[in-house]
Amino acid sequence: MSAESRQRILDAAAALFAERGYAKTSLVSIEQLAGISRGSILHHFGSKDRLLVAVVERNFRDWVANTLERISDSSGLTGLRAVHENHRNFITETPEASRRFYVLAFEALAGNDELAERYAAFQAELLDIARRIIRDGIRAGEIRKDVDVDSLARIIHAVYVGIGLQAQFEPGIDIASLYADLARVLETAVAPGGP
Numbered sequence: 001m002s003a004e005s006r007q008r009i010l011d012a013a014a015a016l017f018a019e020r021g022y023a024k025t026s027l028v029s030i031e032q033l034a035g036i037s038r039g040s041i042l043h044h045f046g047s048k049d050r051l052l053v054a055v056v057e058r059n060f061r062d063w064v065a066n067t068l069e070r071i072s073d074s075s076g077l078t079g080l081r082a083v084h085e086n087h088r089n090f091i092t093e094t095p096e097a098s099r100r101f102y103v104l105a106f107e108a109l110a111g112n113d114e115l116a117e118r119y120a121a122f123q124a125e126l127l128d129i130a131r132r133i134i135r136d137g138i139r140a141g142e143i144r145k146d147v148d149v150d151s152l153a154r155i156i157h158a159v160y161v162g163i164g165l166q167a168q169f170e171p172g173i174d175i176a177s178l179y180a181d182l183a184r185v186l187e188t189a190v191a192p193g194g195p
Helices: 002-020 027-034 038-045 048-071 076-093 095-109 113-139 149-169 175-190
Strands: none
Touching: 002 027, 002 038, 002 048, 002 095, 027 038, 038 048, 048 076, 048 095, 048 113, 076 095, 076 113, 076 149, 076 175, 095 113, 095 149, 113 149, 149 175
16 A cells, blocks of 8 residues: 555646646645545645655656657657657646656756756766767767757757746647757758758
8 A cells, every 4th residue: 555655646636736826735635635644645745845855756757768768779860750749748648747857847947956956967877868869879870979968958858848838838838849940950960861
């Protein structure tokens, strides 16, 4: 029951943090949604802050695992396309998870140092994945040799973070067109013979 209880607590906290934000979510509300006593929540996580970090950590691990599964051994343009599709799916098919990502990112920016460290580590991991895809693509001749690997990885990452943020504030935005246009721009910019 312990692993199941932990999972129920994480699920309830994740849903409430995404819906209300961290500050407006009480342990009582998590207790009620999870159907598990506050004592059990504290037993598993120690504090609301530690629960927040556990929710973020689980979200990151799920996102990285999903990304790695989608890209598999892809590199170059194929790998960039897989990352592109994975991000589009994250925004369009899992809007609650996407919202939670941004809500919790703002919590990290609000002064939660441990959470900020987790976000920084997560960003570094995603950038490493992008750098690998780009380097392998350069070696394979699918990506121009003159691109700055680190700069391109950071630009791509920033664009996806920005699209996700726009989707939070503009729910009616034409996501399909935005992603289609971005795919064309990226491929034109990085393919050999591009600008």
